[in-house]
Amino acid sequence: MSTRTRYWLMKSEPGDFSIDDLARVGTEPWTGVRNYQARNFMKDGMQVGDGVLFYHSNTQVPGIYGIARVASTPYPDPTQFQKTSKYFDPKATPEQPRWFLVDVAFERKLAGGIALDTIRQHAEQLGExxxxxxxxxxxxxxxxxxxxxxLLLSLETP
DNA sequence: GCCAACGTTGGC
DNA sequence: GCCAACGTTGGC
Structure with a gap:
């Protein structure tokens, strides 16, 4: 068993669910991921306590705006079974779920955020x-x- | 709102 | 198993 801390980055559209929303609710099931690679990171890679960079996409200044933690082991995304949900998947059944998620817990906001622009400026150090x-x-x-x-956290602009 | 770059679906 | 059509992501 590994006790090594792992790290992740998770994107969310702030109009949909922002770091402020997470701060308010404390913990949130990360519903709606419908990409197999992303799912596999949650299902097979994540452990409780892992660090999460909370990224805002599709917004004026895309970037990292907070820190969160993985707060549960993986379990089936309930929205895949909900007919009224935009994440409903007719091919998923409770016996054979397709989509898994973890709960994510708020840790802190980043004062100034870390803009995608800034991140790109360090592409070489960040690596391929x-x-x-x-x-x-x-x-x-x-x-x-x-x-x-x-490196990313060192780019935080207060 | 545009659109490039992907991923998924489904006919064949 | 190929691949065209369609849907989605996400920066700009």
Whole structure:
């Protein structure tokens, strides 16, 4: 068993669910991921306590705006079974769920955020394996190395 | 709102 | 199993 802390980045559209929303509710099931690669990171990769960079996408200044923690083991995303949900998946059954999620818990907001612009300026240091700025990659859940985590947080502008 | 770059679906 | 059509993501 590994006790190594792992790190992730998770995207959300702030109009849909923002870091302020997470601050208000405390803990939130990360519903709606419908990409297999992103799902697998949650289902097979995440452990309770892992660090999460909370990223705002599709907004005026995209970037990292807070820190959260993985707060549950993976379990089936309930919205896949809800006919009225926009995340409903007719091919999923409770016996054979397709989509899994974890709960995410608020830790803190980043004072000034870390803009995507700023992140790009450090592309070389972050390295090829940083999926956020890899060309053609649009993963909404992606792994972050300890070194990348450290570097990214050093870019916080108070 | 545009659109490039992906991912998924389904006919064949 | 190919691939065209369609849907989605997400920066700009």
């Amino acid at each position: 394996d940083f999926a956020l700025i890899r060309k053609g990659t649009r993963l909404s859940v992606l792994p972050v190395s300890a070194a990348q985590w450290k």
